[in-house]
Amino acid sequence: MTPVLNGDVVMSTRAHTHYFTKGRCECGIIHQATGSASDCIADGIDDGLIHGLFPDPILRRQLLRSVGAATLLGALGSILPIGDLKAIAQEKKPLEKTKLNVGFLPITCAAPLIYGEQLGAYAKEGLEVSLQKIAGIALIRDKMLNGELDVSQQVMPVALTMTAGLGGNQQSIKVLTILNQNGNSLVLANKHKNNRDPKNWRGFVFAVPFDQSHQTMQLRNYIAAAGLDPDKDIQYRVVPPTEYVSSLRVGSIDGFFGGEPGGQRAVYEGAGFIHLISKEIWDGHPCCSVTAPESWIKQNPNTFMAFYRAIIAASLHVSEPTNRAAMPKVLAQPQYLNAPEVVLEQVIVGRYADGLGAVKNEPRRVDYQPFPHYSAAVWLMVQLRRWNMLKEDVDYKKLAEQVMLATDAAKIMREQGASAPSIEFGTETILGQPFNSAAPEEYLKAIKKT
Known part of the structure; x- marks a missing residue:
């Protein structure tokens, strides 16, 4: 087959x-x-x-x-x-390719990719995976486009925008799994400790990892909800996740919305404080995904399925709360995140200092459920249209079905003894407001486009 x-x-x-x-x-x-x-x-x-x-x-x-x-x-x-x-x-068929180059970003989102190696999940499937640490979103995207990477981590919703041709890099890309949910922070420089009302943030400069990222979309939505114009009142600067804290420290930005351990490291190094963790904005939001080009999948169908089984097995392992305590030591290693273990522990376990004098406890500060939901994909693409990054309407639901391999992920999850969510266009709740992904056009009609 x-x-x-x-x-x-x-x-x-x-x-x-x-x-x-x-x-x-x-x-x-x-x-x-x-x-x-x-x-x-x-x-x-x-x-x-x-x-x-x-x-x-x-x-x-x-x-x-x-x-x-x-x-x-x-x-x-x-x-x-x-x-x-x-x-x-039903026996496994011979692999077309056994040696794979897989790109990852040095952030906690990458834990399933790293644990695929640590647990021997790749080797079990007959794969020899070379994990390649890459600093930024655009670079990891370009390396996949030019064939240097077989599979890669990528922030949502870049696979959707590439498939839709946004930005001139049209290529059909598939999302195998979501690497993690939540796991981001909205961080401000210490000088703003007494200025936490976003209504007063006119003129602020925020770092984001990529223009077409969920971080940018969530930040824009948060700013708009406070009554500011996200296009006119705020400036955005694309900064690799590894440079968030240094940019904050030297004062070139007022804050950032990015993946961990950036937020916790800012607190640890005294450069900033956590205004909000992303779970407080959109609980369960997708952050990074595992992506592969459709052309590569068609050329290597058996290898594709072998990797798919391995990454879901690793995701299910790190999603278990009982496995969290051992993860910071593994992720802290130089070849992976190269971050202080105490910082990673606060992110992974969820008991953390916010930089404002409080110690908070949120076990789901980062989560690792692999299933790719259509609803989240639709919200992200609708936000791109809302802010005119996407110049024309698309069939949002069809695009979500085309890119997010929900059927395949659910099947493999069940094969590995896990339950899988329903494959449907459900509802997401962002800033306390419900979003019906089955009716994206109605949402767009109800909000003001800039």
Whole structure:
């Protein structure tokens, strides 16, 4: 079987070719699968047996109509090892490529990618993964575009904007999983400790990791909710996550909205304080994702599935609260985040100093649930349209379905013993306001575009 994205696949048996779309076969035989196309492997064996033993199409259809496929297969099962044939059919296929270059950013979001190595999840799948630490969003994007990386970490919603062609870098990119939820802070310089009302932030300069990032979209939304004009009243400066604290210290920015450990390191080094953690703005928001070009996936379908299984296994491990205490020591190593262990512990475990004299406790300050929700993708793209970064409307729901591999992620999660959320266009709550992702156009009509 050749897996192609979100359950669309073409699979050939000796009898004929099956065309699966969204888990349904168009060959005329009724299959049992209701999920992604890989669920249909066993049904393909059943169908192949029936076609092989009864090649005459008229006779075959008569048998299926009169006794049904289940009864016919039950009778065949008494004389043929159907179970063994199914097991053989579902064995892992040879990998097209075993050595992969995988890019990651030195922030806590990368924990699942790092733990894929630490746990031996890649090796278990027959993969030799070279993790490459890369400083910034644009650089990691460009390295994937020019083929230096097979798979990479990327901040949301860059895979969506690349697929939509925003910024002139059109290429179909897929989101395999979400690396993490929450895990960001809105940080201000210490000189602003008595100026925490965003209504008074006119003229502030904020660092963000990328113009088309969830951090920028959340910051703009927060500023707009306070009554300021995010385009006219605030300046944005693209800064790599590793340079947030130094930029704050020298006074070139008033604050930043970025991934950890930037916020906690600013407190640790006395350069700033945490105004809000991102969970307080949008609980459960996606931060970084695992992405791969569609062209690479089509060229390496078995390798793709092997990596997919490995990264979900690693994500499920780091998502367990009982595994959190050991993570800071691993992530702190020079080849990974190269950050003080005490800083990472405050982020990962969630008991942290805010730089204002308080010690807070939020176990879900960062979370690692791998499922890619359509609803979050729609909100992010709608914000890009709201602020005219996206110049024309797109089919937001179709784009989310095209990029976010929700069907495949859910299937692998279930195979690994985890529950998976419903695949739907649900509701997100941002700054206490509900967003119905099933009706993005209504949202856009209700807000003022700048």
